Amino acid sequence: xxxxxxxxxxxxxxxxxxxxxxxxxxxxxxxxxxxxxxxxxxxxxxxxxxxxxxxxxxxxxxxxxxxxxxxxxxxxxxxxxxxxxxxxxxxxxxxxxxxxxxxxxxxxxxxxxxxxxxxxxxxxxxxxxxxxxxxxxxxxxxxxxxxxxxxxxxxxxxxxxxxxxxxxxxxxxxxxxxxxxxxxxxxxxxxxxxxxxxxxxxxxxxxxxxxxxxxxxxxxxxxxxxxxxxxxxxxxxxxxxxxxxxxxxxxxxxxxxxxxxxxxxxxxxxxxxxxxxxxxxxxxxxxxxxxxxxxxxxxxxxxxxxxxxxxxxxxxxxxxxxxxxxxxxxxxxxxxxxxxxxxxxxxxxxxxxxxxxxxxxxxxxxxxxxxxxxxxxxxxxxxxxxxxxxxxxxxxxxxxxxxxxxxxxxxxxxxxxxxxxxxxxxxxxxxxxxxxxxxxxxxxxxxxxxxxxxxxxxxxxxxxxxxxxxxxxxxxx
Amino acid sequence: xxxxxxxxxxxxxxxxxxxxxxxxxxxxxxxxxxxxxxxxxxxxxxxxxxxxxxxxxxxxxxxxxxxxxxxxxxxxxxxxxxxxxxxxxxxxxxxxxx
Numbered sequence: 331x332x333x334x335x336x337x338x339x340x341x342x343x344x345x346x347x348x349x350x351x352x353x354x355x356x357x358x359x360x361x362x363x364x365x366x367x368x369x370x371x372x373x374x375x376x377x378x379x380x381x382x383x384x385x386x387x388x389x390x391x392x393x394x395x396x397x398x399x400x401x402x403x404x405x406x407x408x409x410x411x412x413x414x415x416x417x418x419x420x421x422x423x424x425x426x427x428x429x430x431x432x433x434x435x436x437x438x439x440x441x442x443x444x445x446x447x448x449x450x451x452x453x454x455x456x457x458x459x460x461x462x463x464x465x466x467x468x469x470x471x472x473x474x475x476x477x478x479x480x481x482x483x484x485x486x487x488x489x490x491x492x493x494x495x496x497x498x499x500x501x502x503x504x505x506x507x508x509x510x511x512x513x514x515x516x517x518x519x520x521x522x523x524x525x526x527x528x529x530x531x532x533x534x535x536x537x538x539x540x541x542x543x544x545x546x547x548x549x550x551x552x553x554x555x556x557x558x559x560x561x562x563x564x565x566x567x568x569x570x571x572x573x574x575x576x577x578x579x580x581x582x583x584x585x586x587x588x589x590x591x592x593x594x595x596x597x598x599x600x601x602x603x604x605x606x607x608x609x610x611x612x613x614x615x616x617x618x619x620x621x622x623x624x625x626x627x628x629x630x631x632x633x634x635x636x637x638x639x640x641x642x643x644x645x646x647x648x649x650x651x652x653x654x655x656x657x658x659x660x661x662x663x664x665x666x667x668x669x670x671x672x673x674x675x676x677x678x679x680x681x682x683x684x685x686x687x688x689x690x691x692x693x694x695x696x697x698x699x700x701x702x703x704x705x706x707x708x709x710x711x712x713x714x715x716x717x718x719x720x721x722x723x724x725x726x727x728x729x730x731x732x733x734x735x736x737x738x739x740x741x742x743x744x745x746x747x748x749x750x751x752x753x754x755x756x757x758x759x760x761x762x763x764x765x766x767x768x769x770x771x772x773x774x775x776x777x778x779x780x781x782x783x784x785x786x787x788x789x790x791x792x793x794x795x796x797x798x799x800x801x802x803x804x805x806x807x
Numbered sequence: 808x809x810x811x812x813x814x815x816x817x818x819x820x821x822x823x824x825x826x827x828x829x830x831x832x833x834x835x836x837x838x839x840x841x842x843x844x845x846x847x848x849x850x851x852x853x854x855x856x857x858x859x860x861x862x863x864x865x866x867x868x869x870x871x872x873x874x875x876x877x878x879x880x881x882x883x884x885x886x887x888x889x890x891x892x893x894x895x896x897x898x899x900x901x902x903x904x905x
Binding site: 347348349353354362363364366367368380382385414461462463465466470601607609 | 899903
């Protein structure tokens with residue numbers, strides 16, 4: 331039997347503000363526990379929440395980038411539940427009127443584009459961080475009240491691969507916009523996935539299973555792939571797929587049952603009566619939403635047009651904000667864009683992966699890489715020598731000229747000097763000339779090798795190639 | 808509307824940590840009964856299908872948002888004073904998850 335997988339994703343994103351959503355406590359969750367907690371966060375009697383303007387601004391930016399319809403009148407609701415992570419007994423959220431709805435983003439899978447709908451984007455507050463030990467739990471309220479947006483996708487995603495592409499694309503857009511630092515491993519971007527299957531052609535959705543707390547994009551894909559397999563196996567055995575919450579276990583690459591959802595929790599939502607409806611200034615909303623920086627897919631198109639890069643190169647360069655910023659600096663200093671893009675994508679990325687580093691840790695200034703590429707083009711250093719220079723530049727703050735001097739790199743491009751060496755090789759290996767004219771290709775390579783040996787690898791390879799052919803032609807005559 | 812049972816009242820009282828006598832439950836049940844009958848009557852006489860819930864007494868909006876630079880710190884000692892038990896600067900509670 332053929333099945334169709336239906337996936338919906340909920341993403342909680344911590345906003346990059348200085349203070350919390352409703353209180354003036356600092357928005358820093360990694361500090362000493364409970365040092366940034368305000369009575370408003372704890373819901374002490376007599377306190378009144380006040381909405382953070384920056385959080386609204388960042389939410390508007392996110393909504394605009396995700397092509398959402400924006401509601402410029404803010405309404406908040408209470409989601410009531412009794413649990414220690416929110417001492418008020420409720421979370422302030424937007425249930426009835428989310429700030430954004432009916433948006434979409436476009437993902438690309440194997441060259442094919444697909445639109446994934448966004449159901450809603452709403453603002454809310456984060457809860458306290460709980461550390462569970464064997465017999466007790468510790469609570470740190472620094473995270474309680476941190477501004478969040480929740481982005482809920484429509485059930486348009488059909489595979490683990492599409493889900494991973496969706497989260498990655500969303501993360502990339504939001505990083506570019508500086509809305510959040512989007513660190514999945516630290517919890518500033520948290521992802522819950524709803525997975526169900528149904529036989530092809532069936533209109534009704536199957537029973538959905540929620541997978542919680544996926545801490546990396548690759549785990550999103552792995553968890554879904556496993557979960558789909560598990561559900562198919564149950565279906566084919568005639569066993570029921572139950573409504574439950576599971577978590578991904580990294581060690582076994584499986585999903586593990588956390589709890590069964592016997593009935594939907596009734597959160598008894600009602601209007602947050604401590605916050606009157608807030609009508610946003612239309613001019614301000616326009617100003618915020620019309621000044622969005624260039625987004626990754628827009629840059630991708632521009633890089634192809636302006637710099638003549640392939641679509642693959644443009645995609646890789648814009649897939650990481652830090653890499654993109656480095657490249658944009660680079661192009662200010664030299665014009666061989668294609669080669670410079672290659673150095674960034676192949677050599678630089680390779681070096682960083684090998685040394686477990688990120689773009690932020692690169693010591694080499696963009697102008698130095700640009701200068702190095704210019705030296706290759708001008709024949710001052712060979713591509714092979716450039717690789718040595720590059721390795722040294724990556725771990726020091728020295729200039730290309732300093733490194734070249736240090737490594738004693740000289741490239742001999744002088745015709746007179748090279749001809750002398752070529753003739754010395756002819757005298758030493760006359761049989762190679764005969765071999766060459768007898769059609770043995772290896773003879774040419776052998777002579778190049780001898781020239782490089784005599785010049786200690788410093789001869790300009792292009793020049794040697796050209797001069798050697800020129801001199802051999804003379805024998806013909 | 809369905810009548811509220813004493814069992815239901817006892818369940819709510821427990822959730823709300825109220826200690827009540829049997830006679831108080833009986834009074835409460837009578838009061839709920841009156842209230843529910845009044846609600847039924849309203850439902851029969853007024854059509855509220857298109858009426859928006861009046862969460863606020865006046866139909867007004869305001870424009871005030873808090874600037875992100877008003878920082879106020881730190882209430883750590885006061886916050887922790889309310890906890891039964893504190894460990895490493897964190898509030899210690901019974902574990903309620905498996």
